[in-house]
Amino acid sequence: MIRNTLKTFGLSIAAATALAAIAAPALAQAATYPVVGGAEMMPAKTIVENAVNSQDHTTLVAAVKAAGLVDTLNSAGPFTVFAPTNAAFAKLPAGTVETLLKPENKATLAKILTYHVVAGKVNAADLVAQINAGGGSASLTTVSGGKLVASLTDGKVTLTDEKGGIATVTQADVVQKNGVIHVTDAVSLPN
Numbered sequence: 001m002i003r004n005t006l007k008t009f010g011l012s013i014a015a016a017t018a019l020a021a022i023a024a025p026a027l028a029q030a031a032t033y034p035v036v037g038g039a040e041m042m043p044a045k046t047i048v049e050n051a052v053n054s055q056d057h058t059t060l061v062a063a064v065k066a067a068g069l070v071d072t073l074n075s076a077g078p079f080t081v082f083a084p085t086n087a088a089f090a091k092l093p094a095g096t097v098e099t100l101l102k103p104e105n106k107a108t109l110a111k112i113l114t115y116h117v118v119a120g121k122v123n124a125a126d127l128v129a130q131i132n133a134g135g136g137s138a139s140l141t142t143v144s145g146g147k148l149v150a151s152l153t154d155g156k157v158t159l160t161d162e163k164g165g166i167a168t169v170t171q172a173d174v175v176q177k178n179g180v181i182h183v184t185d186a187v188s189l190p191n
Contacts, residue, residue, distance in 0.1 A: 077178035124172035
Protein backbone atom coordinates (compact mmCIF):
# COMPACT_ATOMS: atom_id res chain seq x y z
CA MET A 1 0.00 0.00 0.00
CA ILE A 2 2.85 2.41 0.83
CA ARG A 3 4.43 1.72 -2.58
CA ASN A 4 1.11 2.48 -4.29
CA THR A 5 0.75 5.76 -2.33
CA LEU A 6 4.29 6.79 -3.20
CA LYS A 7 3.68 5.95 -6.87
CA THR A 8 0.54 8.10 -6.78
CA PHE A 9 2.70 11.06 -5.78
CA GLY A 10 5.42 10.08 -8.22
CA LEU A 11 7.94 9.14 -5.53
CA SER A 12 10.08 6.07 -5.34
CA ILE A 13 10.96 4.55 -1.98
CA ALA A 14 14.50 5.89 -2.43
CA ALA A 15 13.19 9.41 -3.08
CA ALA A 16 10.86 9.24 -0.07
CA THR A 17 13.75 8.05 2.12
CA ALA A 18 15.95 10.88 0.86
CA LEU A 19 13.23 13.46 1.61
CA ALA A 20 12.78 12.03 5.10
CA ALA A 21 16.54 12.21 5.70
CA ILE A 22 16.57 15.87 4.67
CA ALA A 23 13.49 16.79 6.73
CA ALA A 24 14.46 14.92 9.92
CA PRO A 25 17.31 17.24 11.01
CA ALA A 26 15.14 20.30 10.43
CA LEU A 27 12.35 18.83 12.54
CA ALA A 28 14.78 17.81 15.26
CA GLN A 29 16.35 21.29 15.31
CA ALA A 30 12.96 22.96 15.66
CA ALA A 31 12.41 21.10 18.92
CA THR A 32 15.77 22.10 20.42
CA TYR A 33 14.92 25.68 21.39
CA PRO A 34 14.35 26.28 25.10
CA VAL A 35 10.77 26.32 26.28
CA VAL A 36 9.79 29.01 28.79
CA GLY A 37 6.25 29.28 30.05
CA GLY A 38 5.06 26.71 27.53
CA ALA A 39 6.47 28.54 24.51
CA GLU A 40 9.59 27.93 22.45
CA MET A 41 12.01 30.83 22.73
CA MET A 42 13.29 31.50 19.24
CA PRO A 43 16.84 32.91 19.04
CA ALA A 44 15.86 34.99 15.98
CA LYS A 45 13.35 36.98 18.07
CA THR A 46 13.98 39.81 20.51
CA ILE A 47 13.55 39.60 24.27
CA VAL A 48 10.08 41.16 24.09
CA GLU A 49 8.98 39.14 21.04
CA ASN A 50 9.74 35.94 22.95
CA ALA A 51 8.56 37.06 26.40
CA VAL A 52 5.04 37.86 25.17
CA ASN A 53 4.61 34.15 24.37
CA SER A 54 5.64 32.89 27.83
CA GLN A 55 2.66 32.11 30.05
CA ASP A 56 5.02 32.45 33.03
CA HIS A 57 5.93 36.06 32.22
CA THR A 58 2.61 37.84 31.62
CA THR A 59 3.15 40.11 34.65
CA LEU A 60 6.66 41.02 33.48
CA VAL A 61 5.39 41.80 29.97
CA ALA A 62 2.58 43.98 31.38
CA ALA A 63 5.14 45.80 33.53
CA VAL A 64 7.52 46.33 30.59
CA LYS A 65 4.65 47.82 28.59
CA ALA A 66 3.49 50.04 31.49
CA ALA A 67 7.05 51.29 32.04
CA GLY A 68 7.48 52.17 28.36
CA LEU A 69 10.43 49.79 27.92
CA VAL A 70 9.18 47.74 24.95
CA ASP A 71 11.20 49.69 22.37
CA THR A 72 14.34 49.52 24.52
CA LEU A 73 14.10 45.73 24.97
CA ASN A 74 13.34 45.31 21.27
CA SER A 75 16.46 47.29 20.30
CA ALA A 76 19.77 45.75 19.23
CA GLY A 77 21.18 45.53 22.75
CA PRO A 78 22.64 43.16 23.64
CA PHE A 79 21.06 42.78 27.07
CA THR A 80 21.13 40.21 29.82
CA VAL A 81 17.72 40.06 31.49
CA PHE A 82 17.04 38.35 34.81
CA ALA A 83 13.34 37.70 34.19
CA PRO A 84 11.10 37.12 37.22
CA THR A 85 8.15 34.81 36.68
CA ASN A 86 4.52 35.55 37.53
CA ALA A 87 5.04 33.51 40.71
CA ALA A 88 7.99 35.76 41.60
CA PHE A 89 5.82 38.88 41.27
CA ALA A 90 3.11 37.15 43.35
CA LYS A 91 5.59 36.94 46.27
CA LEU A 92 5.59 40.75 46.56
CA PRO A 93 3.28 42.25 49.21
CA ALA A 94 -0.39 42.36 48.19
CA GLY A 95 -1.20 45.28 45.92
CA THR A 96 2.42 46.03 44.99
CA VAL A 97 2.16 45.03 41.33
CA GLU A 98 -1.15 46.84 40.85
CA THR A 99 0.31 49.99 42.41
CA LEU A 100 3.46 49.85 40.27
CA LEU A 101 1.42 49.47 37.08
CA LYS A 102 -0.35 52.81 37.66
CA PRO A 103 0.79 55.61 35.30
CA GLU A 104 1.94 57.80 38.18
CA ASN A 105 4.44 55.09 39.21
CA LYS A 106 6.02 54.66 35.76
CA ALA A 107 9.46 55.95 36.86
CA THR A 108 9.60 53.63 39.88
CA LEU A 109 8.50 50.67 37.77
CA ALA A 110 11.11 51.48 35.11
CA LYS A 111 13.82 51.62 37.80
CA ILE A 112 12.80 48.22 39.16
CA LEU A 113 12.64 46.62 35.71
CA THR A 114 15.95 48.07 34.51
CA TYR A 115 17.47 46.75 37.76
CA HIS A 116 16.90 43.30 36.21
CA VAL A 117 18.89 44.19 33.07
CA VAL A 118 22.66 44.16 32.55
CA ALA A 119 24.19 45.69 29.42
CA GLY A 120 25.86 43.07 27.23
CA LYS A 121 25.26 39.37 26.83
CA VAL A 122 26.34 37.41 29.91
CA ASN A 123 25.66 33.70 29.56
CA ALA A 124 25.68 31.34 32.54
CA ALA A 125 29.22 30.06 31.94
CA ASP A 126 30.55 33.64 31.83
CA LEU A 127 28.68 34.52 35.00
CA VAL A 128 29.98 31.46 36.85
CA ALA A 129 33.51 32.33 35.68
CA GLN A 130 33.05 35.87 37.07
CA ILE A 131 31.81 34.44 40.37
CA ASN A 132 34.78 32.09 40.60
CA ALA A 133 37.26 34.84 39.65
CA GLY A 134 35.69 37.06 42.32
CA GLY A 135 36.28 34.53 45.07
CA GLY A 136 32.65 33.42 45.26
CA SER A 137 30.75 36.48 44.11
CA ALA A 138 30.47 38.88 41.20
CA SER A 139 29.05 42.38 41.28
CA LEU A 140 26.87 43.21 38.29
CA THR A 141 26.04 46.80 37.39
CA THR A 142 22.48 47.00 36.13
CA VAL A 143 21.09 49.36 33.51
CA SER A 144 19.39 51.28 36.34
CA GLY A 145 22.84 51.92 37.87
CA GLY A 146 22.29 49.58 40.81
CA LYS A 147 24.25 46.51 41.81
CA LEU A 148 23.26 42.84 41.91
CA VAL A 149 25.66 40.38 43.54
CA ALA A 150 25.78 36.98 41.85
CA SER A 151 26.99 33.91 43.73
CA LEU A 152 26.55 30.15 43.69
CA THR A 153 24.29 28.39 46.18
CA ASP A 154 23.96 24.61 45.91
CA GLY A 155 25.29 24.82 42.35
CA LYS A 156 22.73 27.43 41.26
CA VAL A 157 23.34 31.08 40.46
CA THR A 158 21.69 33.39 42.98
CA LEU A 159 21.34 37.16 42.87
CA THR A 160 21.34 39.27 46.01
CA ASP A 161 19.69 42.65 45.54
CA GLU A 162 20.44 45.92 47.32
CA LYS A 163 17.73 45.20 49.91
CA GLY A 164 19.15 41.75 50.73
CA GLY A 165 16.55 39.79 48.76
CA ILE A 166 17.69 36.67 46.96
CA ALA A 167 16.55 35.42 43.56
CA THR A 168 17.63 32.08 42.12
CA VAL A 169 18.14 31.52 38.41
CA THR A 170 15.77 28.66 37.58
CA GLN A 171 16.44 28.57 33.84
CA ALA A 172 19.60 29.97 32.26
CA ASP A 173 20.83 30.83 28.80
CA VAL A 174 17.60 31.47 26.93
CA VAL A 175 19.29 33.07 23.93
CA GLN A 176 17.55 35.93 22.14
CA LYS A 177 18.35 37.94 19.01
CA ASN A 178 19.37 40.86 21.23
CA GLY A 179 20.76 39.11 24.29
CA VAL A 180 20.00 36.41 26.79
CA ILE A 181 17.36 35.77 29.44
CA HIS A 182 17.89 34.00 32.75
CA VAL A 183 14.56 33.16 34.44
CA THR A 184 14.43 33.94 38.18
CA ASP A 185 12.14 32.96 41.04
CA ALA A 186 12.03 36.37 42.76
CA VAL A 187 11.82 40.05 41.92
CA SER A 188 15.06 41.89 42.69
CA LEU A 189 14.60 45.31 44.29
CA PRO A 190 16.96 48.30 44.15
CA ASN A 191 17.47 50.79 47.01
